[in-house]
Amino acid sequence: MTDDTKGRNPAAAPLALGRKVRGLSDRALAWVFIAPTIFLLLAINIFPLIWTVWLSLTNYRANRLNAEVKWVGLRNYERILTDPDIWYSMQATAHFLIWTLVLQVLIGFGLAYLINRKFKGNDLWTTIIVLPMMLSPAVVGNFWTFLYQPQIGLFNYVIAFFTGADPASFSMIGDVNLAPWAIVIVDTWMWTPFVMLICLAGLRSIPDSIYEAAECDRASAWRQFWTITIPMALPFLMLAVLFRGIENFKMFDLVVQLTGGGPGSITELTSINLKREAFEKWRTGFASAYAVILFVTVFGLASIYVKALNKVKER
């Protein structure tokens, strides 16, 4: 914008001078353009993060404004790492994470592979498959509780129809053994399309000429699949796993609406557990330490993974 005040007269300004003036204002302009973004991110992301770290070293409770805030050092961290409930949440999260990733990668890649056979109307059907991932996870979680109702729920009815079991005899979200799978099923229904789309981009990026060369060499379909398709699509597949992994590690909305962490605390993933500590028990300091641990874990795992991903890409 600083440039606006300077001459708008091309004929009068020699090009060399113009460059110089522009060069100066370029830099100013760049900062004018970038600053608001950086400022907002600092204010709403970084500053809160630093505040979280500070809070994690205190015994602050957000519902007691006048209580004295005491510095407790690393005691919150110590208590978290020795808390069996929190380790239990970590296990529940790991179960959820691993199974959703396995199912989504297998189904997503399979679908992408089939869609890449370019049958008629494949883009219309792709769009239909993509629909669930566009929806609000909390609202989706909420309406799946209806589908999971014993007896009247559509899910139970369909399962009963195919297995002959009594649809009133099992409750996906009320049963301790079934609830961890109930959340895996809904997440897979919702997010397989994401993995599928990225795999599809990967498959479409493989040049036809490679396959044609392989065909000339009489390479079998099986061999082509393992020596061309998989290695060339692998970076994309790994990227999809990274994104889903980060998202599902943070998982909150879908599961909180679906099971609320229950029955008991069987499906209480770390984010749900954290929300309880922070906004129901109001142990702000403790919860902040918990948040820091989760953030460091995601960040650490993601960085290691990205290193591995870059190695695969370099090959």
Next chain:
Amino acid sequence: MSSFSVTEPSKGQKWFAGIVVVVYALVTLMPLVWIIATGFKSPADAIAYPPKIVYEPTLEGYVNLFTTRTRMTPEALEEIGPPQTWYDRIVRRYDMVISGPSRYGERFLNSIIIGFGSTFLSIFLGTLAAYAFSRYRVPLKDDLMFFILSTRMMPPIAVAIPIFLMFRQLGLSDTHLGMILLYTAVNLSLSVWLLKGFIDEIPIEYEEAALIDGYTRFQAFYKVVLPQATTGIASTAIFCLIFSWNEYAFAVLLTSGTAQTAPPFIPTIIGVGKDWPAVAAGTTLFLVPVMVFTILLRKHLLRGITFGAVRK
């Protein structure tokens, strides 16, 4: 198997692939169709066993969604006289009268205001930043870009505590402005990254030509780059809008009344009466716009999803 070819799939392969994909798509669609259908059922039909596929459609769910009702004694009903409108007639079947509008309309409006407000802001700021990152030599560019991206890895609940405290301090709790700023900050990382990709694709020669023609940098940006980037901006905007529209964690923690959006409100519709059709109606109204959007704009959206992923 010797006839197998990846580049030119045979007819049989196409048929097989097509059938599997179509079956998967139909199974995927079933829960959505079911919830839309439930919105037009009566409460009794909604919980019927076996689940009813053929039923008499009614707008009861929608009436219940938008109104609050009170039960009245037959004598009191007698006094009011016969129902005047079609929706009165529906609730009168249960000896009830409409006592006022429900909160759903307000919440839906909040979703629209906050969704569009934050989308506008994140596109505005994102375009400026993306342009600067794409065209200028910014010191520490890669670090700044990574910084912007890394803000996305934070679990919402982790930053929710200080944001909650900060908003309480600044008087932003449960306000539209607070939610708009928050969603803008969350969306910015995506919008800067996506938009930078789109702007990178616009040949720099166009601007150079404009500069030689005597445009200032700002004019060149405004008159040359922006029109070229419209498609990219539009698809990025849709992503931001969908995110804000769908967001739940911040909404449920930071809003409770005036600025509450629909996602934290919809689960509360069920109430004690287990009014599934009303929940389904609320869900349908909230989800269908996104579905229609997705189908209409599929080309841009699908490109955007993979593009955002693949570019990084």
